Amino acid sequence: MGEAISHLQTGQVSALQSYVNEMAAILGVPSVELATAEVDALSEHLQNVYHPGQSGPSDVNFLYVMARLMPARSYIEIGTASGFSSMAIAMALQANPLNTEVHLHCIDRKEKCLFDETKDVGFVAIAGQAKVPKVKFHFHRGTDSFQAKDLVSPKANLAFIDGNHQHPWPLQDILNLMPVLEPGAWVALHDIDLPRIALELQKMYPGETIEPRFGPQYLFQQWPGRKIDGGNIGLVEIPKERSTLATSIERLLSLPFETPGDSESRKRKLRAALAAAMV
Numbered sequence: 001m002g003e004a005i006s007h008l009q010t011g012q013v014s015a016l017q018s019y020v021n022e023m024a025a026i027l028g029v030p031s032v033e034l035a036t037a038e039v040d041a042l043s044e045h046l047q048n049v050y051h052p053g054q055s056g057p058s059d060v061n062f063l064y065v066m067a068r069l070m071p072a073r074s075y076i077e078i079g080t081a082s083g084f085s086s087m088a089i090a091m092a093l094q095a096n097p098l099n100t101e102v103h104l105h106c107i108d109r110k111e112k113c114l115f116d117e118t119k120d121v122g123f124v125a126i127a128g129q130a131k132v133p134k135v136k137f138h139f140h141r142g143t144d145s146f147q148a149k150d151l152v153s154p155k156a157n158l159a160f161i162d163g164n165h166q167h168p169w170p171l172q173d174i175l176n177l178m179p180v181l182e183p184g185a186w187v188a189l190h191d192i193d194l195p196r197i198a199l200e201l202q203k204m205y206p207g208e209t210i211e212p213r214f215g216p217q218y219l220f221q222q223w224p225g226r227k228i229d230g231g232n233i234g235l236v237e238i239p240k241e242r243s244t245l246a247t248s249i250e251r252l253l254s255l256p257f258e259t260p261g262d263s264e265s266r267k268r269k270l271r272a273a274l275a276a277a278m279v
Contacts (some may be wrong), residue, residue, distance in 0.1 A: 002220070002227030002234065005062075016042075016061060023065050026228055027186075032068060036090040038095050043086055046236065048124070050249035051115040054081070055162070055190065055233075060088045063188060067092035072102050074156040075272065078145055078173050079163035079190075080106040081114045083125030086137075087161065088126060093133040094132040105152050107140045109163070140210060142168075152180040165213035171249070172270055174236075178277030183240040192220040218255055222248045234265035242278050249274055253265035 003026050005019075016039050024031035042064055045214065046057045055063070067089050075093065080086055086106050093102045108121045120126065122139045129137055140151050144163070159181065161173045174187060181187070191197075191213070198212035220227065220234040224244055228235040239245065253270060257263045 002229045002236075004229045016065070019061065020065050020068065020071065023207060023228070024069055026066040027069060029069050029253070032096075034068075034191045035095075037077070038091075042088065042091060045091065048084070051082065053279075055085045058231060059190065059233045060085060060112070062233045062235075063160060064088050064092045066186065066188060068096055070158060071096055071098035072156070072158050073153050073248060074103045074105065074152060074158075074180075075105065076105045076148065076156045076159040076177060078159070078177070079108050079121050080108040080125075080139070082116070083122035085149045085160065085162070086122060086125040087128045087132075088272070090132040090135040090137070094134050099134055101136060102134055103136050103138060103152075103154070105138045105140060105148075105156070107143055107145060107148060107151070109142065109144045121173045126250055131277045146176050149178075149179045152177075155180050155182045157182045159185065160188040160190070161216075164259075165191055165212070165215045166214035166256055167218050168252060168266065168270060169253060169259060170215040170219045172253050172273060175249075175270060175273035175277055177277070178238070178242070181238050181241075183238065185238040186240065187236050189216045189220050189236065191232055192229070213258060214255075214262045215258065218252055222252050224248045241264045243275075245274065 005022055005026060017034050020034060026147060046060060063085060075089060077086055090104055091100055091168060106122050110121055113119045113121055115274060121141050125137060157175055161170055163173055170253045172247045195212040195214055195217055202210045223236045225239045226237040253267050257266060
């Protein structure tokens with residue numbers, strides 16, 4: 001499953017610093033010392049709950065530390081909703097002293113927030129963008145990863161995929177991003193433990209129908225090369241030699257699709273995206 005990293009539940013400075021040190025060691029990058037004010041700001045952000053389904057504190061901590069450790073010129077997010085995670089990512093990019101200007105591309109198929117259609121996608125990040133002057137937000141509403149090659153510049157070394165979880169959508173998203181990802185880029189995948197979580201929720205709410213979506217888990221499990229398991233969120237490295245992906249992708253294509261429609265047509269799109277990624 002990849003190298004495991006501890007599953008943080010808190011934003012306390014002592015715990016978060018040890019988490020930074022642990023992830024830095026796994027990634028093979030220098031660690032950084034977090035200022036108390038920086039962690040206090042993150043802790044305050046984590047207290048805002050806009051929807052029960054938003055990324056939880058431990059997952060946001062993971063995203064924050066990932067962005068805090070690695071300098072970036074461009075970062076891509078697939079699936080923005082309120083912009084809660086986007087803002088935490090932006091805070092980390094702002095705090096990294098090696099960053100000067102970072103383009104944060106927020107791609108979402110909707111114009112309005114998934115769970116509050118009175119508000120635009122990314123409304124949390126819009127409200128907080130004055131706090132992160134190094135970060136230039138680009139909200140690509142009404143689009144998806146198929147348009148990424150025309151939207152993202154410069155190429156990104158960091159990305160976060162939290163869109164449609166039905167297999168093979170996460171695979172389609174990561175392949176669509178390949179042309180605008182640098183070799184060796186790291187991509188975070190949300191909800192890699194969703195099938196287990198869905199089963200637990202189903203036990204808690206037997207009157208509800210809770211579908212276990214396997215897309216992120218399949219992608220994380222089958223991904224070749226370096227990866228980090230953070231519980232319900234994972235990190236995979238884009239291999240410098242992208243031809244190594246072919247065997248794993250064929251295995252993913254053999255798994256039952258959860259998306260409606262013609263599976264063979266979808267497979268053709270995925271193989272076309274793989275071919276484009278090799279260029």
